[in-house]
Amino acid sequence: MTAEPRAQARAPGAASLREAAARRLRNRTFWAYALLVAIGISAPFRVYPVFAMNVLCLALFASAFNLLLGYVGLLSFGHAAFLGSAAYVTGWLARDLGLPPLVAIAAGTAFATLLGWIFGALAIRRSGIYFAMITLGFAQLVFFLGVQMPWTGGEDGFQGIPRGTLLGLVDLNRTLPMYYFTYAVFLGGFWLIHRTIDSPFGQVLRAIRENEPRALSLGYDVDRYKLLAFVISAGLSGLAGAMRAVVNQFAALPDLHWHTSGAVVLMTLLGGMGTVMGPSVGALLVGVLENSSERLGSWVTVITGGVFVVVVLAFRRGIVGEIRALVRRSF
Amino acid sequence: MVQALFGQLILGLVNGCFYALLSLGLAIIFGLLDIVNFAHGALYMLGAFLAWMALTLLGVNYWVALVAVPAAVGLLGIAIERLLLRRLYGLDNLYGLLLTFGLALVVEGLFQHAYGISGNAYPVPPQLVGGFRIGGVYLPTYRAWVVVVALVVSFGSWFVIERTRLGAYLRAGTENPKMLQAFGVNVPLMFTLTYGYGAALAAFAGVMAAPIYQVQPSMGAAVVIVVFAVVVIGGMGSIAGSILTGIGLGLVEGLTKFWYPPGASAVVFVVMALVLLVRPAGLFGRTR
Numbered sequence: 001m002t003a004e005p006r007a008q009a010r011a012p013g014a015a016s017l018r019e020a021a022a023r024r025l026r027n028r029t030f031w032a033y034a035l036l037v038a039i040g041i042s043a044p045f046r047v048y049p050v051f052a053m054n055v056l057c058l059a060l061f062a063s064a065f066n067l068l069l070g071y072v073g074l075l076s077f078g079h080a081a082f083l084g085s086a087a088y089v090t091g092w093l094a095r096d097l098g099l100p101p102l103v104a105i106a107a108g109t110a111f112a113t114l115l116g117w118i119f120g121a122l123a124i125r126r127s128g129i130y131f132a133m134i135t136l137g138f139a140q141l142v143f144f145l146g147v148q149m150p151w152t153g154g155e156d157g158f159q160g161i162p163r164g165t166l167l168g169l170v171d172l173n174r175t176l177p178m179y180y181f182t183y184a185v186f187l188g189g190f191w192l193i194h195r196t197i198d199s200p201f202g203q204v205l206r207a208i209r210e211n212e213p214r215a216l217s218l219g220y221d222v223d224r225y226k227l228l229a230f231v232i233s234a235g236l237s238g239l240a241g242a243m244r245a246v247v248n249q250f251a252a253l254p255d256l257h258w259h260t261s262g263a264v265v266l267m268t269l270l271g272g273m274g275t276v277m278g279p280s281v282g283a284l285l286v287g288v289l290e291n292s293s294e295r296l297g298s299w300v301t302v303i304t305g306g307v308f309v310v311v312v313l314a315f316r317r318g319i320v321g322e323i324r325a326l327v328r329r330s331f
Numbered sequence: 332m333v334q335a336l337f338g339q340l341i342l343g344l345v346n347g348c349f350y351a352l353l354s355l356g357l358a359i360i361f362g363l364l365d366i367v368n369f370a371h372g373a374l375y376m377l378g379a380f381l382a383w384m385a386l387t388l389l390g391v392n393y394w395v396a397l398v399a400v401p402a403a404v405g406l407l408g409i410a411i412e413r414l415l416l417r418r419l420y421g422l423d424n425l426y427g428l429l430l431t432f433g434l435a436l437v438v439e440g441l442f443q444h445a446y447g448i449s450g451n452a453y454p455v456p457p458q459l460v461g462g463f464r465i466g467g468v469y470l471p472t473y474r475a476w477v478v479v480v481a482l483v484v485s486f487g488s489w490f491v492i493e494r495t496r497l498g499a500y501l502r503a504g505t506e507n508p509k510m511l512q513a514f515g516v517n518v519p520l521m522f523t524l525t526y527g528y529g530a531a532l533a534a535f536a537g538v539m540a541a542p543i544y545q546v547q548p549s550m551g552a553a554v555v556i557v558v559f560a561v562v563v564i565g566g567m568g569s570i571a572g573s574i575l576t577g578i579g580l581g582l583v584e585g586l587t588k589f590w591y592p593p594g595a596s597a598v599v600f601v602v603m604a605l606v607l608l609v610r611p612a613g614l615f616g617r618t619r
Contacts, residue, residue, distance in 0.1 A: 075425045122604055125611035126563070129367045129424055133559040134607065140556050141600035148593050258556065262432060269429065301440030308433025312426050313418055 029194075032277065040187065044179045050247065053179055055287040056186040057244040062267035062279030063193050064236035069265070070274035071197055072229050073209035077132045077261050078119070078139030079237050084256030085142055086112040086238030087245035088152055091161040094246070096151075101164040101172060105185075105242040112238020113231055115142075120230030124223055127212075136258060143256040157252040161245055178247065185243055189236050194276055196232060205229055237264075259301075263290075266304060269311050272318025281319055337468040339589040340582060345474050345543065347581015348481035352536040353558045354565065354573040355488055356529040361567050362505040363525045366416060366427030372555025373435035374530045376548060377404055378537020380442060383453050383546045393456035393542070400538050401531040408530025412523045420522075435552065442548040450545025477539055484535070485574045492570055501525070560603045565615050572615025 043052045061083055068074045090108030093099045099107070123134045146152050153159065163172035172178045196202050204225055207215045216222045245251045254260060263286055271282025286304075293300045315322050353371060360368045381400045385391035391399070411434065419426050455473045462471040492498035503511045504521055512518040537551075544550060558577075565576030580599055588595040606614065 073423075075428070122607045125607050129361075129428060130563055132425070132428060133367070133563050134603065136556055137560040137563065137600045137603050140560075141597050144597045144600075258552070262436070265429065265432075298440050298443040301436050301443065303440075305433040305436025305438075305440060308436065309415070309430055312430040312433065313415065316422075316426065 036187070036190075040183045043183075044176060049175045049179045051287070051291055053182045053247045054244065054291075055284050056182050057240045057247065058264075058267065058283035058287050059280035060186045060189045060243070061237050061240035062264050062271070062283045063190055063276075064233045064240065065264045066268045066273055066275075066279040067193050067196060067236075068229055068233040069268055070278075071202060071205045071209060072226060074124075074226065074230070075132045075265070076123075076135040076230075076233075077258070077265070078135030078137070078142075079234070079264050080256050080258060080260035081119070081135075081139035081142040082112040082116055082234040082237040083241035083244070083260060083264075084146065084251070084253075085115055086241035087251035087255050088146065088158055090242040090245045091158040091251040092151065094164060095158075095161050100168070101166060101246055104164075105239070105246060108242035108245070109235055109239040112241065113235035116231045116234020116238070117227070120227050120234065124226045124230065136261065139256070139258060139261055143253075143258070146253055146256045152251075152253075155253060157250050158245075159250045161249045161251065163246055163249060172246070182243055182247060185239065189239055190280075193232075193236065197276065201225070201228075263304070266308055266311075268318075269316075270307060270318055272321030272324070275318065275320040275324065278318050278320035334468055336586075336589050339585040341468070341470060341474060341585070343582045343585020343588070344578065345477055345581070346584055347578035348478050348485075349536055349540060349554065349577075350558055350561050350581055351485055351574045351577030352481055352539075353533060353554065354561045354577045355485060355570065356532040356536075357558060357562055358567045358570060358573045359488070359492070359501075359532075360526055360529040363501060363508075364412075364416065364420075364427070364522055365424050366419070366431065367424070367559075368526075368529065369428055369431040369555065370411075370434040370438070371431075371529070371533050371558065372551030372553075373438040374404055374408065374533035374551070375537040375540070375554060376442070376551030377407075377438060378534030379453070379541040379544075379546045379550065380446075380537075380548075381534070382538040382541045383451055386453065387451075393538075397535070397538050401535040404534030404537075405527045405531030409523055409527040411530070412526035416526065417519075417522075435555075439548050439552060446548065448547060448549065450547040453541035453546055455542045473542055477543065480539065481536075484532075488532075489570050489574065557599050560599045564599075564603050564606045564613060566613025569615045576614060 040056075043049075061079070065076070065079050068076055086108035088108075089111040090104045093104040093107050094101060119135065119138045123131055123138070126134060147154055163178060165171050166177070166181060170177045170181070172181060197205075204215065204220055207218075207220070208222055208225060212222055241251075241255060244255070267282035267286045268279045269282070270285060271280065272278030289296075289300060289303060296303070311318065317325060353375060357368055357371055360366060360371075378400050381403065382393070382396040385396050385400065386393070415430060415434075416427065419430060455471075459473045459476050462469055463475075464470070490498075492501055500511065500516055500521065504516075504518055508518050508522075540550075557580075561577050561580050562573065564580065565572045567573065580602065583602060584595055584598055587598040594601075
């Protein structure tokens with residue numbers, strides 16, 4: 001990627017200005033990560049750890065999704081396929097083949113990546129609104145497979161996945177080790193996404209989002225960039241699904257359902273698409289909502305839909321996006 | 332053997348008629364408003380549910396429901412366009428999809444809350460009970476009625492859009508709404524009525540579907556995803572194309588149900604993948 005042409009405006013004084021800007025940015029990034037680490041380390045002592053782990057998985061899922069929606073402008077309505085299929089594959093490897101958790105998670109992630117490559121290669125042949133419908137269709141195909149294939153457990157889901165021991169050393173059946181393992185995976189995935197966004201590759205993705213014909217005319221192989229972004233996004237969504245399967249010790253059919261694909265859109269939109277932290281904020285809020293589904297029942301669906309309507313009509317920048325705009329206006 | 336095959340083909344034809352009616356509405360709305368109406372499935376479900384509620388709560392019969400329910404849902408569509416969709420014109424069309432997705436969830440969730448997830452049976456109207464035999468194949472009268480009505484409505488819509496003055500306005504609006512407005516046509520009103528018509532058409536399909544399928548809150552979402560695939564396969568470029576694709580895919584589903592039943596619900600998406608490989612713009616599509 002680095003061999004591609006890059007815009008290099010070099011005027012006297014511009015270099016030092018750019019350096020200062022980069023320093024400020026690094027500083028902000030440093031504090032953002034410091035905050036993330038502080039919250040992450042103390043979270044299991046403040047909230048129910050299993051809930052915290054699920055939110056971390058959702059946050060990774062939404063961040064991976066945001067790479068595609070927020071930075072390439074591609075709305076996938078089928079990301080449940082990657083989350084869910086990785087969960088099933090991980091579960092199958094860990095339970096039925098007795099593989100250690102790291103291997104099972106890696107294989108689940110690899111499966112979602114491969115699936116993302118196949119679906120992505122087909123879906124990017126159409127753009128805009130068709131892209132959303134195509135990904136939705138493929139995800140529905142995977143959902144039907146999940147219902148009908150004999151080994152998936154159908155409506156009951158895939159149950160009894162062992163957590164196992166990490167590298168033969170750390171017993172993941174204990175809550176705190178499991179939490180910190182999940183947290184480390186989340187942080188790694190989050191960093192990878194952040195790194196991708198900030199790289200020259202990420203710049204090209206944004207260029208495609210802003211003006212695809214122009215990016216094309218500048219000599220970028222737009223389809224290859226889109227596909228790679230799709231594959232990264234699918235793979236990391238798979239990682240989130242694989243982790244969730246190990247955390248909860250089951251892979252559930254709703255993970256494959258289009259409701260899940262819609263939920264990740266909501267997390268990203270609510271938190272702020274095209275912001276680094278937004279999807280995680282959205283994941284936390286949607287996680288809280290889903291966690292209260294026992295009390296609220298089918299109202300969860302109504303509330304989810306209502307939030308969609310309100311966000312689309314009233315604050316399309318999302319929570320983090322609005323805060324960022326507010327900060328920019330006031331300083 | 333042959334009878335089972337024909338039985339499945341007729342079933343497929345009936346399904347295909349519903350796909351055609353729904354993708355027709357989607358195509359008309361998308362053409363003019365540039366909005367993919369995710370709520371289309373919810374409006375279809377609403378049609379079926381209102382018909383069922385009218386019958387069980389008020390004793391309103393099928394024939395009245397067939398007119399009154401689409402009219403009511405059409406009015407709801409007009410309200411949705413005026414109050415909500417109108418605010419999104421000029422924005423990225425992803426927002427229209429997301430807004431209507433939210434609406435679909437609200438409607439589905441409300442009905443789930445009120446009526447649970449189980450199906451409700453709607454009796455076939457007494458005039459259309461029974462069936463007849465064509466060459467040893469049994470054809471229920473109601474299904475024949477659905478096919479005939481769907482074809483008439485589809486053809487009527489095609490005729491209005493392609494062969495009348497009103498349709499010419501509609502096509503012009505699809506091409507360039509600003510220019511049309513400059514010529515003195517009330518384009519915002521056209522947008523409103525188009526969405527209302529699309530909503531009424533979806534509800535009409537819903538009332539027609541009530542005696543065939545179980546009336547339940549999730550019936551809309553299941554069908555709208557298939558209809559999206561139909562739209563991807565056919566391309567939204569032509570009205571006739573979306574009608575033909577809908578019916579064709581219903582038949583393909585029927586054939587699959589005959590040869591390999593577990594594959595029936597998935598076959599449309601497999602066809603979609605194949606079409607994307609061979610003809611990415613869709614069978615009748617013009618644009619990317």
